[in-house]
Amino acid sequence: SQTIHQWPATLVQPVGSPLSLECTVEGTSNPNLYWYRQAAGRGLQLLFYSVGIGQISSEVPQNLSASRPQDRQFILSSKKLLLSDSGFYLCAGGRLSGNTIYFGEGSWLTVV
Amino acid sequence: EDKVVQSPLSLVVHEGDTVTLNCSYEVTNFRSLLWYKQEKKAPTFLFMLTSSGIEKKSGRLSSILDKKELFSILNITATQTGDSAIYLCAGRRDDKIIFGKGTRLHILP
Numbered sequence: 001s002q003t004i005h006q007w008p009a010t011l012v013q014p015v016g017s018p019l020s021l022e023c024t025v026e027g028t029s030n031p032n033l034y035w036y037r038q039a040a041g042r043g044l045q046l047l048f049y050s051v052g053i054g055q056i057s058s059e060v061p062q063n064l065s066a067s068r069p070q071d072r073q074f075i076l077s078s079k080k081l082l083l084s085d086s087g088f089y090l091c092a093g094g095r096l097s098g099n100t101i102y103f104g105e106g107s108w109l110t111v112v
Numbered sequence: 113e114d115k116v117v118q119s120p121l122s123l124v125v126h127e128g129d130t131v132t133l134n135c136s137y138e139v140t141n142f143r144s145l146l147w148y149k150q151e152k153k154a155p156t157f158l159f160m161l162t163s164s165g166i167e168k169k170s171g172r173l174s175s176i177l178d179k180k181e182l183f184s185i186l187n188i189t190a191t192q193t194g195d196s197a198i199y200l201c202a203g204r205r206d207d208k209i210i211f212g213k214g215t216r217l218h219i220l221p
Contacts, residue, residue, distance in 0.1 A: 034209065036211070042213050043198075043200060043211050043212050043213035044200065044202075045211075046208060046210060046211070049207060049208045049209075057207070057208070059208075092209075099160045100160055102157075103154035103155050105153045106153045106154060
């Protein structure tokens with residue numbers, strides 16, 4: 001079965017510092033991969049998605065970026081964090097032919 | 113622009129009640145409609161719907177899709193306190209999956 005590993009689980013970073021959240025996928029190849037952000041108790045906002053290595057689509061303009069250096073690795077980055085970047089970040093992935101996408105356990109980011 | 117709209121945003125009912133959660137969507141190149149339950153961290157998968165009028169059931173939960181009217185409902189019968197969660201609806205295209213804002217359901221004992 002497919003598993004999404006995401007880390008770190010919790011992160012407290014000062015404003016202006018860099019960010020790197022990493023996500024890896026087990027149990028499948030060539031998945032579609034997604035980064036979502038979730039405001040407290042609300043729905044998921046799609047940030048980036050990728051249908052293949054090196055292919056990144058951005059949904060919202062912001063100071064975040066994403067990269068997919070390997071088939072089953074997806075990285076969310078920032079060069080300089082803003083207070084508004086605080087939130088709960090979820091990585092998800094799955095084959096287009098599958099019934100669903102699977103989620104990682106999420107990363108809580110607090111920018112101070 | 114693709115969008116998924118869920119209603120109500122919040123719902124409080126008593127244990128044993130039946131609830132209906134709504135989801136409308138406008139998704140180009142629509143492929144399927146997904147429902148998830150989120151209690152603490154990662155959402156867990158409930159249903160995938162691709163065809164109109166075919167009800168999917170899992171225990172006390174059921175869901176149906178209307179592709180003509182572009183909406184889906186999620187029913188929960190005989191609710192229990194363990195059903196308290198955020199329920200997320202999502203529209204899936206070939207490339208991306210768009211989520212609604214969720215319905216926060218709280219079941220009172």
